[in-house]
Amino acid sequence: MQPFELLQPRTLEDALDRLADDEEARPLAGGTALVVLMKHALLRPERLVNLKRIPALQGIDWSSETGLRIGALTTIREVEQHQAVRTWFPALAEACHVVANVRIRNLATLGGNLAHADYQSDPPAMLIALGARVRIRSVSGEREEPLETFLVSGYQTTLEPGELVTDILVPPPTAGRRMQYLKFTTRSAEDRPCVGVAVSLGLEGTACRDLRVVVGAVSSTPVRVAEGEELATGKVLTPDLIDEIAGRAASAVDPIGDVRGSPEYKRRLVQVLVRRSLLGSVTEVSA
Amino acid sequence: MKVGVQINERELELEVATNSTLIDLLREDLGLRGTVEGCGVGVCGSCTVLVDGRPVSSCLVLAADVDGRVVTTIEGLGRNGALDPVQEAFLEHQAFQCGYCTAGMIMAVKGLLAENPRPSAAEAKDYLSGNICRCGTYEEVLGAVATAAASSDGGGD
Ligand SMILES: Cc1cc2nc3c(=O)[nH]c(=O)nc-3n(C[C@H](O)[C@H](O)[C@H](O)COP(=O)(O)OP(=O)(O)OC[C@H]3O[C@@H](n4cnc5c(N)ncnc54)[C@H](O)[C@@H]3O)c2cc1C
Numbered sequence: 001m002q003p004f005e006l007l008q009p010r011t012l013e014d015a016l017d018r019l020a021d022d023e024e025a026r027p028l029a030g031g032t033a034l035v036v037l038m039k040h041a042l043l044r045p046e047r048l049v050n051l052k053r054i055p056a057l058q059g060i061d062w063s064s065e066t067g068l069r070i071g072a073l074t075t076i077r078e079v080e081q082h083q084a085v086r087t088w089f090p091a092l093a094e095a096c097h098v099v100a101n102v103r104i105r106n107l108a109t110l111g112g113n114l115a116h117a118d119y120q121s122d123p124p125a126m127l128i129a130l131g132a133r134v135r136i137r138s139v140s141g142e143r144e145e146p147l148e149t150f151l152v153s154g155y156q157t158t159l160e161p162g163e164l165v166t167d168i169l170v171p172p173p174t175a176g177r178r179m180q181y182l183k184f185t186t187r188s189a190e191d192r193p194c195v196g197v198a199v200s201l202g203l204e205g206t207a208c209r210d211l212r213v214v215v216g217a218v219s220s221t222p223v224r225v226a227e228g229e230e231l232a233t234g235k236v237l238t239p240d241l242i243d244e245i246a247g248r249a250a251s252a253v254d255p256i257g258d259v260r261g262s263p264e265y266k267r268r269l270v271q272v273l274v275r276r277s278l279l280g281s282v283t284e285v286s287a
Numbered sequence: 288m289k290v291g292v293q294i295n296e297r298e299l300e301l302e303v304a305t306n307s308t309l310i311d312l313l314r315e316d317l318g319l320r321g322t323v324e325g326c327g328v329g330v331c332g333s334c335t336v337l338v339d340g341r342p343v344s345s346c347l348v349l350a351a352d353v354d355g356r357v358v359t360t361i362e363g364l365g366r367n368g369a370l371d372p373v374q375e376a377f378l379e380h381q382a383f384q385c386g387y388c389t390a391g392m393i394m395a396v397k398g399l400l401a402e403n404p405r406p407s408a409a410e411a412k413d414y415l416s417g418n419i420c421r422c423g424t425y426e427e428v429l430g431a432v433a434t435a436a437a438s439s440d441g442g443g444d
Contacts, residue, residue: 001306006288006351028349035308035347036328048305052352077341101417102398103344104329190417 001038005047012056012137016164018049020139023161025049029073029112032104057111057166060084068170072111076123077102079110089170091179095126095198098183101190111165114147117221119154119256120192125216126181127168128224129198135167144169154220174202174209178281182273186260193217194260197249197273201237201281208232213245213274218255218266225249225274237282246275290354294319295363303350310334310345312353313360321361321390325419332418335391335398336360342398361390364397372438373397376431384422392418396432405436 007025009015019025025047028034037043051057057073062084070079079085080096099105099113099122113123114134124147132147139162147168150157159165173179178201185191196216202209211232213225228245235241255266290301294317303312313319313336322345325333329344336345337359364371370378373396383389392415399406399414406414411432420428 001308003304003306006305006349008351031349031352032329032347035349038306039327050352100329101332102395102414103332103335103342103417104347106338106341106343107329107347188416188419 001035002041002044004038004045007047007049008053009049009051010053012054012164012166015049015051015054016137016139016162019162019164022047027051027115027164029109029115030075030107032100032108033112033116033118051164057164062088064172067172068168070110070168070170072115072165072167073109074111075106076108076110076113077105079123080105088173089130089179091181091198091200092123092126092130092170095122095181095183095196098122098181098193100192110168114150114168115157115159115165117151117153117155117157118192119220120217120258120260122181122183122193122196122216124151125196125214125222126179126198127170128222129179129200129212129214130170130173131200131212132171133169134165135169136163137166138163142166148222148224151221173200177202180277180280182277182280184269184273192260195266195269195273197270197277198222199274199277199281201278204234207234207236209234213249213278215249215253215270215274217260218253218270220256223253225252227252228274237278239279242275242278242282245278246271249274288351290351292353292356292358294358295360301350305349305351307350308346309336309338309343309348309350309353309358312350313345313358319360319362323387323390325387325391330417330419331388331391332395333388333391335394335418337394337398340398340401342395359394359397361393364393371397373400373431373435376435376438377428379434380427380431382424382427382431383420384424388418388420388422392420392428396428396435399432400436406432408433 026045028048028050058071061069076096086093183196186194198214200212211229214222216222228248250271255263257263325331327346329347334345395418
């Protein structure tokens with residue numbers, strides 16, 4: 001790694017000032033993406049602003065009125081193990097549990113995962129299915145944005161120089177909401193996803209009130225299967241209807257072929273995994 | 288920059304370069320050569336050490352970031368010349384062949400047992416799935432985990 005200056009702010013305000021002073025300075029969170037890029041000289045920042053010692057960016061709060069607030073510097077392992085996450089958002093705990101290996105999850109932060117915006121990631125699809133928003137700060141103020149529009153394309157977000165993700169916000173789940181995250185890997189158990197499918201299902205009796213189906217790792221950003229979601233509204237999710245939604249999902253995606261699978265293979269997997277996750281959610285209902 | 292860190296129960300004040308990683312600090316500055324680098328990008332697990340009791344890939348941690356932390360490496364296991372129960376269990380099961388992954392594997396098992404003193408086989412597999420053994424001694428490693436977990440102190444310190 002080439003030498004660099006490491007700034008160690010203790011407050012969010014100080015960090016934002018440092019970033020405002022130098023447009024080229026890079027925020028450093030867990031370092032699991034940044035250090036790898038720097039080791040391979042794909043990035044050569046001259047100044048890093050370490051976010052790890054800023055208490056305001058840490059921690060998870062839950063309230064049944066406002067939902068979940070996850071500080072951007074919370075590690076993926078902390079999210080996975082947090083009691084409120086496990087109770088209210090079991091599929092988010094799962095989408096974090098299946099990230100990489102335990103050593104990376106102990107270092108990698110949720111904010112870093114979203115800001116890095118690698119398409120082969122697990123948490124973003126699930127967070128979009130749950131309607132998550134990101135809170136962003138700079139010296140000139142604060143803004144909030146749905147994660148869905150925050151992710152612009154591979155490695156690209158709406159973050160401007162000087163802006164930091166400070167929190168990830170997840171609205172409280174409606175009563176009896178079903179959710180699932182299914183990850184499929186093709187190389188080893190702890191590999192990045194070949195395909196990930198996230199579903200979140202709100203019910204009115206046995207009928208679907210609202211459904212979100214989000215496919216991760218096949219395009220530069222997670223893909224929402226809007227057509228399939230609409231098809232479900234107001235109906236009981238019978239096996240036939242589920243098959244139809246899975247078919248819509250397969251035609252909604254335009255998969256990137258990579259070392260983890262060809263476009264055709266991934267398209268087929270999308271169909272299988274959407275079907276499987278919806279069947280799983282519905283089975284949970286009758287159980 | 289200055290770093291104050293406890294490594295294997297010794298309090299140290301060290302001067303580190305910003306671009307040095309924890310494994311550089313351990314091997315080059317302190318001569319603790321038990322921790323070895325494999326892939327250098329967090330995939331293989333051979334450089335696993337504990338920071339504040341949790342396993343991490345020392346190849347991806349900046350040395351500057353262990354300021355104020357407690358680091359345990361393979362050299363920090365065992366007391367008064369006796370091996371740690373996890374090390375004993377690895378010997379008993381011959382849970383290694385070439386030995387390159389062993390230090391990291393043992394540190395990962397220490398992390399596992401500290402969190403979960405009686406892991407099921409499925410839990411142990413899940414936790415250790417990111418520690419790769421090219422000789423394929425996984426069955427023996429899982430046997431060693433079961434033995435260490437059953438030993439009176441659970442091997443978890
Ligand atoms: C071996 C390995 C396997 C992996 N497997 C998976 C997997 O299976 N699934 C998966 O989803 N991911 C996987 N990942 C990716 C991992 O989740 C990300 O590297 C990690 O979440 C990034 O977070 P970080 O805190 O380490 O970010 P850093 O590396 O510190 O930063 C990443 C980028 O985000 C910027 N940044 C960080 N925090 C902020 C912030 N708060 N505001 C603004 N910008 C910020 C940094 O400037 C940098 O550009 C894997 C990574 C490794 C190394």
